[in-house]
Structures are given as structure tokens and as C-alpha cells.
Amino acid sequence: MGVTPVAISVDEPQVSENLRKKAGYTFLFLSDPNTETIRRYDLLHKGAGQHGHDIARPAEFLVDRSGTVRWVNLTEDLRVRARPVQMLEAAKTTLP
Amino acid sequence: MRRWNWPLWTGLLLSIAAFVSYFTVFSRWPITRDVPWFSALVFVIAIALLIKGVRRANRKILAGIVAALGVAIFAVFGFFTMVLAKQLPSASNAPRVGQKAPGFTLPDSNGRSVSLSQLQTNSQRGVLLIFYRGYW
Numbered sequence: 001m002g003v004t005p006v007a008i009s010v011d012e013p014q015v016s017e018n019l020r021k022k023a024g025y026t027f028l029f030l031s032d033p034n035t036e037t038i039r040r041y042d043l044l045h046k047g048a049g050q051h052g053h054d055i056a057r058p059a060e061f062l063v064d065r066s067g068t069v070r071w072v073n074l075t076e077d078l079r080v081r082a083r084p085v086q087m088l089e090a091a092k093t094t095l096p
Numbered sequence: 097m098r099r100w101n102w103p104l105w106t107g108l109l110l111s112i113a114a115f116v117s118y119f120t121v122f123s124r125w126p127i128t129r130d131v132p133w134f135s136a137l138v139f140v141i142a143i144a145l146l147i148k149g150v151r152r153a154n155r156k157i158l159a160g161i162v163a164a165l166g167v168a169i170f171a172v173f174g175f176f177t178m179v180l181a182k183q184l185p186s187a188s189n190a191p192r193v194g195q196k197a198p199g200f201t202l203p204d205s206n207g208r209s210v211s212l213s214q215l216q217t218n219s220q221r222g223v224l225l226i227f228y229r230g231y232w
Contacts, residue, residue, distance in 0.1 A: 002220030008202070009230030017205035019231065030202040030210060037200040042189035043227050057184045061225040063197040065216050072193055078229070079123065079181045080130045087224060094193075095221045 003062070003091045008032055010055050032056075062090050070094040104149025104159055110142035111166035115173050132177055139170045197225070 005027040009016070016029035032038050038056040049055040060082045062071035071090040073082040118135040122128035128135070146163040153159030191197055201211040215223045 003222050003224050004215055004219040005224045005226060006215060007226045007228060009228050011230040013203050013205045013207050015231055020205055028210065028215075029205040031205070032200075032202055037198070037202060038227065040198045040200065041191060041227065042187050043185075045185055045229070048229070055229050056227040057187060058229060059187060059190065059227045061191065061197060061227075062222055063212070063216065063225060064222045065219060067196050067199070067213070067216055069191045069193055069195050069197050070222065072190065074187050074190060076184060077130075077182050078184060079177065081126075083126050091222065091224070 003095070004028070006030060008037065008056065010035060010038070010049065010053065060087065062087070062094060064095055101149050101153055101159065103145040104153060104162055107142045107145030107147075107149055108162050108166045110138055110145065111169045114138035114142060115169050118173065118177075132173075135173070139173065142166055143170065 006029075007016075007025075007027065008030045010033050011019070011029075011031055012033055013029075013031045016031060019025070020029055035044055035054050035056070038044050038054075041059070041061075043056045043059050044054055045057040046054050048057075058075050058078055058081050060071075060073040061069055064070050071094045073086070073090075075081060114135050117138075118128075118132055122132065122135055143166065146166045150156065150159045150163050197212060199212050201209050204210050212223065
């Protein structure tokens with residue numbers, strides 16, 4: 001598809017690396033422990049993590065090569081995330 | 097001799113199983129996670145058995161307590177999936193379609209710095225940003 005998937009959370013690099021290895025994921029995991037980027041995307045879920053840590057709410061964005069957002073999925077239920085077919089379809093229909 | 101009240105205890109066991117299996121097994125697949133129809137079905141069977149169990153019980157108070165416990169487990173499950181899971185911040189200022197995605201530079205899982213602009217340039221068609229709750 002030519003789309004680079006990137007997962008972003010507050011997890012420290014080591015935690016992400018363990019998850020990546022355990023689950024066999026090959027894509028990139030980025031760490032935002034101080035929630036700077038998460039806040040810039042207005043995705044902060046205050047106190048929702050363990051011990052009242054601030055974390056990211058689930059969200060998916062498809063960004064084209066010029067940096068423009070082409071597709072957004074903001075779930076209203078943390079159990080319901082974008083499915084892979086949905087994201088593939090979005091990449092097919094919204095990216096140049 | 098008192099007969100064993102199998103519907104009552106099977107009902108309680110099923111209710112516990114429906115609760116636990118949703119989080120350990122059925123939340124893995126979108127088809128049983130997004131709308132928890134399978135778990136709900138097991139709960140319905142569990143509650144039907146609990147009602148049957150209370151009806152045939154000799155010791156109604158004990159049976160009533162067991163049944164109430166089974167129903168309470170269902171209520172907690174319903175509260176989590178129907179209410180608690182929907183308590184998400186609105187993200188009303190999140191970037192929208194047509195806007196520029198805010199830039200960032202963050203460490204990857206090996207500690208190397210990666211920027212969004214770098215990712216854009218290196219991708220053939222685009223970048224899919226997936227924000228997730230993480231394991232904290």
C-alpha cells in the first residue's frame with residue numbers, strides 16, 4: 001500500500017520494544033511519555049492510565065506525504081477501533 | 097434427600113465465565129468485541145438458568161443471593177461496555193481532514209529520534225498515525 005504505519009503511546013521505548021517483539025509487529029512504535037504530542041493532537045485522556053497516569057485516547061490519522069490529514073477516526077468507545085480493512089480502504093480512497 | 101440445584105450453580109458459573117471470557121478471549125476480535133453479542137448471549141442463558149434455579153430451590157434466600165450475584169456480574173459487564181468504555185475525551189481540537197498534521201519528533205522503541213516529516217518523506221504514499229492507550 002505504500003503507507004507507513006506508526007503506533008504512538010505514552011509507553012517508554014523499552015515497553016514498546018517488548019510489546020513489538022512479543023507480538024511480532026514490524027512497524028514503528030514511538031514513545032510520548034510526557035504527552036507533548038498527544039496533547040498537540042488533543043488526544044489526552046487525563047488520569048485514565050494505571051495509577052492515574054495521563055494517556056492517549058485511541059485515534060487514527062492518515063497523513064499524506066505533504067503532511068495534510070486525509071482521514072481521521074476518533075472512536076467514541078475505547079473498545080471500538082478502526083479495523084485494518086477500514087484503514088486500507090481509507091488509504092485507497094483518500095491518498096493521492 | 098435434597099437434590100442438587102444444577103441450574104442455579106451452572107447459571108452462576110456461566111455468568112462468571114461470560115464476564116472473564118470477554119476480557120481474556122472475545123475482546124481480541126472486533127467481531128465479538130465491538131458489539132459483545134456472544135457474551136450477551138451467554139449472560140442471557142446464565143440468567144435464565146439462575147431464574148430456573150431460584151424457582152426449584154428449597155432454600156430460597158440462598159438461591160436468591162446466588163442469582164443476585166450472577167445478575168450483578170452481568171450489570172458490571174453492561175456498565176463497563178455500555179457506559180465506562182464511552183467515557184472518552186471529545187478530542188474536538190484534534191486535527192481534521194484537510195488540516196496540517198502537527199509535527200513531532202519522538203523516540204522509537206530503540207531510542208532513535210524519528211520525526212513526522214522524516215516519515216512523510218520516506219513513505220511512498222503517506223503515514224498512518226495510530227494513537228493507542230499503551231500499557232503505561
